[in-house]
Every structure is written in C-alpha cells, then in structure tokens.
Amino acid sequence: MTTTDLSRPAETEGAQLPRHDVTDIGIARDGVTRIEWAEREMPVLRLIRERFERERPLEGMRIGACLHVTTETANLMRTLKAGGAQVALCASNPLSTQDDVAAALVAEYGISTFARRGIDRDGYFGHLNAVVDTHPQLTQDDGCDLVSLLHRDRRDALPGVLAGTEETTTGVIRLRAMAADGALMYPIVAVNEALTKHLFDNRYGTGQSTVDGILRATNILLAGRHVVVAGFGWVGKGIASRMRGMGAQVAIVEVDPIVAIEALMDGYQVMSGLEAAAWGEVFVTATGNLHVFRKEHFERMHNGAILANSGHFDAELDLAALREMAGGRVRNLRRDVQEYDLGDRKVYVLAEGRLVNLAAAEGHPAAVMDMSFANQALAAEYGAKHHTELKPDLYTMPADIDREVARLKLEALEIKIDQMTPEQLKYVSSWQEGT
Numbered sequence: 079m080t081t082t083d084l085s086r087p088a089e090t091e092g093a094q095l096p097r098h099d100v101t102d103i104g105i106a107r108d109g110v111t112r113i114e115w116a117e118r119e120m121p122v123l124r125l126i127r128e129r130f131e132r133e134r135p136l137e138g139m140r141i142g143a144c145l146h147v148t149t150e151t152a153n154l155m156r157t158l159k160a161g162g163a164q165v166a167l168c169a170s171n172p173l174s175t176q177d178d179v180a181a182a183l184v185a186e187y188g189i190s191t192f193a194r195r196g197i198d199r200d201g202y203f204g205h206l207n208a209v210v211d212t213h214p215q216l217t218q219d220d221g222c223d224l225v226s227l228l229h230r231d232r233r234d235a236l237p238g239v240l241a242g243t244e245e246t247t248t249g250v251i252r253l254r255a256m257a258a259d260g261a262l263m264y265p266i267v268a269v270n271e272a273l274t275k276h277l278f279d280n281r282y283g284t285g286q287s288t289v290d291g292i293l294r295a296t297n298i299l300l301a302g303r304h305v306v307v308a309g310f311g312w313v314g315k316g317i318a319s320r321m322r323g324m325g326a327q328v329a330i331v332e333v334d335p336i337v338a339i340e341a342l343m344d345g346y347q348v349m350s351g352l353e354a355a356a357w358g359e360v361f362v363t364a365t366g367n368l369h370v371f372r373k374e375h376f377e378r379m380h381n382g383a384i385l386a387n388s389g390h391f392d393a394e395l396d397l398a399a400l401r402e403m404a405g406g407r408v409r410n411l412r413r414d415v416q417e418y419d420l421g422d423r424k425v426y427v428l429a430e431g432r433l434v435n436l437a438a439a440e441g442h443p444a445a446v447m448d449m450s451f452a453n454q455a456l457a458a459e460y461g462a463k464h465h466t467e468l469k470p471d472l473y474t475m476p477a478d479i480d481r482e483v484a485r486l487k488l489e490a491l492e493i494k495i496d497q498m499t500p501e502q503l504k505y506v507s508s509w510q511e512g513t
C-alpha cells in the first residue's frame with residue numbers, strides 16, 4: 079500500500095481536492111487533453127451527459143465504481159457526476175490505470191479516484207476498500223472484485239447498497255454463480271449482456287486494441303505469422319478477425335464443439351491446444367478460464383513464441399509453471415515484454431499476462447466505449463429509479479435501453495435506416511401469409 083492517507087482530503091496548491099490516491103497529481107493537464115480527445119468520439123455518452131445535466135437523475139446518489147481508469151472511463155465518471163452523483167473510482171486491474179487520467183479526474187473533475195498503474199496486490203485492495211469506505215448506494219464493477227469484496231470482507235457496507243452494474247463477461251459469470259447460490263445481496267444489471275455492449279466492445283474493441291497492445295509491446299510484423307487465439311467467444315472472434323486482417327494465419331483453440339465449427343466455417347484453422355502449441359508463433363488467450371496454456375503447452379512451443387492474454391484475469395497463462403520451467407531466468411526485455419529463458423528456447427510474455435490491450439495499449443477506442451458506457455450510465459439511472467422493484471438478482475439490460483443506445487449511435491453518426499412499412503409489419507406479424 080502507498081503511504082498516502084486515504085482517510086483525508088488531499089490538498090494541492092491550496093485547492094481542496096477530493097480524497098484520492100494517484101501517482102502524480104501534477105500530470106493532470108495531460109490527462110485532461112486526452113480525456114477531451116476521447117470525448118470527441120463519444121457522442122452518445124455526451125448526449126446522455128447533457129440530459130443528465132438537465133434532469134439530474136442521480137441527484138445525491140453515492141456511486142462506487144471499479145473500472146479500468148482510462149480516458150473513456152473518465153468521460154463516464156463526468157456523466158455520472160453531471161447527473162448529480164457523488165462518485166468514487168478505483169481501478170479494476172493493477173496494470174490498466176492511466177496515471178494522467180487518474181490525476182485529471184481528481185484535480186480537474188473533482189472525482190475521488192484511487193488508482194496507480196503497477197500497484198501491488200495490497201495496494202489494489204486498499205483502493206477498493208477506499209471506495210467501499212464511501213458507502214456507495216450504487217456499484218459499478220468490471221470483473222466483480224468490488225462486489226466480491228462487499229460480500230466477503232466488507233459486509234458492513236452492504237445494507238446501504240441499492241443496486242449495481244457489471245461490465246464484463248467474467249464478472250457476469252461470477253455474479254451468476256452468486257445469484258444461483260442465493261449469496262447476492264442486491265440487484266445487479268449485467269451491462270455486458272446488452273447487445274450494444276458485447277457485440278461491439280468485446281468483438282471490435284478488444285479485437286483492435288489487442289492487436290494494438292501486442293504491436294506496441296513487440297513491434298513485430300503480423301503478416302504471415304502463425305497466431306493462435308484460444309477462445310472464440312465475442313472477444314476471440316474480434317481478435318481472430320483483426321489478426322487475419324493484418325495478414326496473419328490464424329488458428330483457433332476451443333472447448334465448445336459448436337463454437338469450434340463456427341470458427342472453422344469462418345475460415346480459421348481449428349486445432350487442439352497441444353497441436354497449436356507446436357504450430358503457433360503468437361498466442362492470445364480470451365477464454366475467461368484458467369491455465370489455458372500451461373506446462374505441457376510451453377514444452378512444445380518454438381523458440382521466440384510470444385504469449386499474451388486478453389481475458390479479464392491474469393490466470394489464463396500458467397505463469398507460475400513457466401517461471402518454474404525457467405528456473406528464475408526471467409528478465410524484463412522492454413516495456414511490457416518479459417523473457418523466460420527455458421534453456422534451449424526463450425519465450426516472451428506480454429504485460430505479465432494481464433489484459434494486453436489495456437496494459438500495453440490504451441484499451442478500446444473511445445468510439446466503441448461510447449456504447450458500453452452509454453449502457454453503464456443508463457443502467458445506473460435504471461438502478462437508481464427501479465431498485466425498489468428489483469430483487470437481489472442478476473438482470474439483463476432492458477431491451478428498450480439497448481435499442482435506444484443503438485438508435486442514438488446511428489443518429490450521432492448521421493446514418494439513417496429504414497422502417498418497416500405498415501404492409502411489411504402486418505406481413506411479419508401474421509401467421510396467415512404464405513405461398
């Protein structure tokens with residue numbers, strides 16, 4: 079944990095700042111410029127912010143958010159504040175924080191922020207606890223760490239929580255398990271399940287930003303290279319298609335037979351993990367599962383193999399096994415690249431196996447987070463308005479909100495689509511029409 083006292087407000091140059099723990103408040107201006115740059119690409123969130131400023135649907139509501147501290151998240155925080163909320167933010171991953179953004183949130187936007195890039199485990203949970211200390215009434219989580227903490231160690235703060243939202247697949251899986259066990263104590267909206275979230279963010283956002291992270295870390299040529307993508311869900315589909323777009327030869331590793339056939343019919347090679355280990359040059363995991371590549375795979379990999387993960391947790395690559403195989407011969411080669419010397423071969427791990435798109439690049443482009451965070455803002459409004467009608471359970475995004483986000487995005491892009499004619503409406507809703 080850092081030495082900053084999280085219990086008191088900080089002061090910089092005489093100005094009273096909200097409580098925070100950030101790396102360097104002096105770099106706030108850099109953050110503001112980048113937050114404004116991202117905002118240009120977030121027209122839907124801007125429209126929502128303007129409405130929130132007028133209507134103040136979150137007036138007085140305390141929101142505790144645990145999200146990647148990026149420029150796009152900063153624009154979501156501004157939107158919630160415009161709606162009248164008091165927001166406290168911590169990071170949902172120790173390596174995804176953009177320090178200038180964290181500083182800007184505190185110094186320029188007056189939002190309590192607890193996040194430092196590269197924080198250790200104790201510091202990471204210290205930041206989550208600092209958010210819980212604000213006694214949030216609404217939670218916003220990305221991966222369920224905040225909700226888990228509230229339900230395990232900080233039950234003192236549970237009674238005041240009215241509702242929550244969850245951003246990602248892995249978090250939704252954990253919440254579903256909690257709901258099935260009867261352990262979940264308040265209603266949570268699964269933002270990830272909105273079509274305007276996972277169809278775009280998970281697929282196109284992660285697809286592009288994963289390639290971006292791998293390239294920033296390594297600067298390798300992808301054309302002609304053998305790339306293995308483990309998991310062909312929404313994230314894996316995006317990564318595979320973008321890798322192919324860069325000229326790579328792509329093979330998919332799956333455990334679901336239907337998804338494996340889908341990959342095959344999309345034109346990818348499909349092989350087992352062991353076959354892929356010997357074939358691949360670059361490996362990317364996107365399964366949400368544990369130890370997808372482990373000792374038996376590392377043993378078959380070529381000299382120079384590059385390993386990256388884009389799944390939520392750093393558990394997809396069995397790095398403990400790899401470290402043991404390297405017998406301590408591990409060194410930092412360049413930013414976000416670690417070399418593991420296995421004796422006869424060397425393999426390279428990017429961003430310590432954490433989500434490579436956020437740790438080695440800047441996460442998803444703002445244009446796609448526009449829709450994800452429009453859903454987050456509207457889900458917060460929905461939770462604030464409807465929490466008394468909801469039981470402690472996991473809820474999907476109401477379909478009308480989902481469609482509204484899509485409608486606003488098209489409107490912002492000035493793209494018109496057709497509407498069915500009355501004749502067509504009648505035709506598609508009648509069972510009497512036919513040959």
Ligand SMILES: NC(=O)c1ccc[n+]([C@@H]2O[C@H](COP(=O)([O-])OP(=O)(O)OC[C@H]3O[C@@H](n4cnc5c(N)ncnc54)[C@H](O)[C@@H]3O)[C@@H](O)[C@H]2O)c1
Pocket residue numbers: 246247248249276279280284308309310311312313314331332333334337364365366367370388389390391433434435436442
């Ligand atoms: N990096 C990011 O910015 C980002 C963005 C969105 C989601 N995520 C995370 O990415 C992960 C995947 O998300 P998704 O939405 O694609 O999930 P998904 O459920 O749509 O897909 C996961 C796929 O992995 C497959 N799988 C499971 N175990 C496997 C194994 N051992 N080997 C091979 N395949 C296996 C499943 O069959 C499934 O097809 C989650 O952890 C999610 O939270 C990350």
